[in-house]
Amino acid sequence: MSARLLGWILGGLFYAALWVIALTANHSWIGPLATPLVLGVLVAGGVGIQRFVGISPRRPKFEGRDRHGRGDPPA
Numbered sequence: 001m002s003a004r005l006l007g008w009i010l011g012g013l014f015y016a017a018l019w020v021i022a023l024t025a026n027h028s029w030i031g032p033l034a035t036p037l038v039l040g041v042l043v044a045g046g047v048g049i050q051r052f053v054g055i056s057p058r059r060p061k062f063e064g065r066d067r068h069g070r071g072d073p074p075a
Contacts, residue, residue: 015033022029050057 018029019033022033
């Protein structure tokens, strides 16, 4: 199991534990805990609408020279 996957799993379990605490004892935590969920739904909805309409994501365009003095690599 990679460290990234382990981090996501542990983070998700911690977040779920905070929700359990918020729903059982401390109701003032519900607002701050709901904020990442709402933002995630909004971002996922925007991406879904863009894909439905057919707007392709733009690739980042880097211009100029990098910090080592070399030019942009050929595409």
